[in-house]
Amino acid sequence: MTALAACGSSGGDSADAKTVTLVSHDSFSASKSVIAAFEKESGYKVKVLMGGDAGKAVNQAILSKDNPQGDVFFGIDNTLLSRGLNAGLFSPYRAKGLDSVPAALQLDKGEHRVTPLDYGDICVNYDRGYFTRHKIAPPKSFDDLTKPQYKGLLVTENSATSSPGLAFQLATIAKYGDAGWQNYWKKLKANGVEVVDGWEQAYNDRFSGSAASKGKGDKPLVVSYASSPPAEVLGKKPAPKEAPTGVATGTCFRQIEFGGLLKGAKNEKGGKALLDFLLSKKFQEDVPLQMFVNPARKDAKVPELFTKYGATIDQPATPAPETITKNREQWIKQWSSLVLK
Numbered sequence: 001m002t003a004l005a006a007c008g009s010s011g012g013d014s015a016d017a018k019t020v021t022l023v024s025h026d027s028f029s030a031s032k033s034v035i036a037a038f039e040k041e042s043g044y045k046v047k048v049l050m051g052g053d054a055g056k057a058v059n060q061a062i063l064s065k066d067n068p069q070g071d072v073f074f075g076i077d078n079t080l081l082s083r084g085l086n087a088g089l090f091s092p093y094r095a096k097g098l099d100s101v102p103a104a105l106q107l108d109k110g111e112h113r114v115t116p117l118d119y120g121d122i123c124v125n126y127d128r129g130y131f132t133r134h135k136i137a138p139p140k141s142f143d144d145l146t147k148p149q150y151k152g153l154l155v156t157e158n159s160a161t162s163s164p165g166l167a168f169q170l171a172t173i174a175k176y177g178d179a180g181w182q183n184y185w186k187k188l189k190a191n192g193v194e195v196v197d198g199w200e201q202a203y204n205d206r207f208s209g210s211a212a213s214k215g216k217g218d219k220p221l222v223v224s225y226a227s228s229p230p231a232e233v234l235g236k237k238p239a240p241k242e243a244p245t246g247v248a249t250g251t252c253f254r255q256i257e258f259g260g261l262l263k264g265a266k267n268e269k270g271g272k273a274l275l276d277f278l279l280s281k282k283f284q285e286d287v288p289l290q291m292f293v294n295p296a297r298k299d300a301k302v303p304e305l306f307t308k309y310g311a312t313i314d315q316p317a318t319p320a321p322e323t324i325t326k327n328r329e330q331w332i333k334q335w336s337s338l339v340l341k
Contacts, residue, residue, distance in 0.1 A: 017267060018045060019045045019047050019267065020044040020047070020267050020271060020274045021048075021049060022048045022070060022071070022072050022274060023051065023057065023068075023070040024050055024051070024073070024075045025050065025051065025052065025054040025163075026050045026051075026200055027054075027200070028050060030286055030290055038274070042270070044273065044274070047070070052198060053163065053197065053198030053199060054076070054080065054162070054163035055160065055161045055162050055198075057073075058073075058075075058080050058083065061073055062083070062087045065089055065262075067264070068263070070262060070265070071262060071266065071267045071271035072259055072262060072265070072278075073090070073259065073260050074257070074259045075258075075259075076089075076114065076257070077255050078318075078321060078324065079166045079170060079255070079324060080166070081107060081321070082325035084114075085108065089260065089263060090114055091263045091268070092112050092113050092261075093112060093115075093260075093271075093275060095115040095275045095279045096276040097276070097281075098112075098115065098279065100298055101116050101296045101297055105296055113260055114259065114260040115260065115279055116256055117258060117278050117284075117287075118291065118296050119255060119257065119294050119296060120226065120227055120293035121227075121313040121316050122164050122223065122224070122225055122226075122252060122255050123223075123225065123247050123249065123253075124145065124168075124221055124222070124224075124248040124251040125203075125207070125221070125223075125228050126139065126209065126245065126247075126248060127207070127221075127244070127245060128242075128243075128245060128246055129209070129244060130208055130209070131220065136149050139221065139251075140250050141248065141250035142171075142172060142175050145191070145221070145248075145251070146190075150191065150221065151191050151192050152191070152194075153221045154188070154192075154194065154223075155202050155206040155221070155222050155223070156168055156193060156194070156195055156222070156223040157197070157198055158195055158197050158340075159331075159332050159339075160332050160335075161198060163255070164223055165195075165199075165223065166328075166332065167253040168223045168253065169181075169185075169332075169335050170319055170331075171316070171318070172317075173331065175317045185338055186338065189338070189339055193339075195340065199224065202222050202224070203224050205217060206219045206222065207224070208220045209232070209244060210245075211232055221248075225293065226311040227288070227292040227294070227310040228247075229243030229245045230308075234289065234305065239305075246311075247311035252313045253318050254313070254316040254318045255293075257293065261275060281297060284297045285302075287300075288302050289303055289306060292306075
């Protein structure tokens with residue numbers, strides 16, 4: 001990312017003024033036609049810089065905040081939000097369309113330094129075929145994951161580098177409390193949990209139920225999203241009765257993703273226009289089948305495939321934002337010491 005950002009011109013009167021740069025994690029995706037519509041309407045060319053998993057991308061944005069890599073950051077979530085806000089990463093801006101976003105998603109409502117753009121539930125996913133072949137019922141809860149029949153079957157992401165990994169840790173803290181979560185992870189470690197750096201590696205390489213792994217993955221359990229199953233069905237004809245993967249609905253955390261105008265952005269005007277677009281119905285209705293998360297706008301239509309094959313989570317285990325802010329760094333250090341050593 002740094003090398004790519006260094007290629008851009010800093011001159012305000014150059015062609016750079018007609019380019020708006022979006023900095024994000026590797027999972028950002030949008031239809032070419034949707035981006036093209038924004039470019040035609042606004043006159044700006046969109047440049048996207050991807051920086052690994054969300055945790056890495058946020059850390060890099062903070063390290064480079066005095067010379068920001070772009071104009072807008074997409075993908076800081078409620079597990080990492082206070083880290084970015086406390087670092088002074090964003091300039092306040094109230095994006096158009098914010099009135100259509102539920103208040104529960106607006107975690108920086110008073111100052112508008114960030115704009116909620118999507119949400120999803122991070123949960124353990126399972127490979128239906130594996131459990132059918134082995135005649136084992138798939139896990140449903142956190143407690144199930146420590147049982148002998150699931151030994152060595154789960155891959156999760158590193159809490160220190162991955163937002164899904166941190167979200168899963170936070171869900172276990174919400175479930176077992178400050179007094180019990182470390183003991184739970186001791187049990188999980190003893191039961192052979194594997195830890196990798198980020199979601200892409202966990203889901204696309206290690207997970208046996210992912211089409212991307214082409215059967216080479218050997219872990220039938222992975223920390224992913226309640227909306228991952230529709231991704232496994234997309235484009236398949238005829239459409240199956242159910243997705244090849246399922247969701248352990250008792251293992252979930254509610255993740256909210258935000259976008260923000262980077263402080264010191266070279267193209268602040270373009271950044272504001274891009275944020276407005278990211279919250280527009282056109283982009284929001286593109287989100288479900290591009291990034292497999294829910295749009296933040298309550299008036300955005302969600303495709304049938306997304307609702308038919310995805311799981312609905314009624315009671316995700318999610319600590320309060322202020323609790324995450326107060327304890328996150330300490331919890332990550334404790335987790336790293338306990339699980340990675």
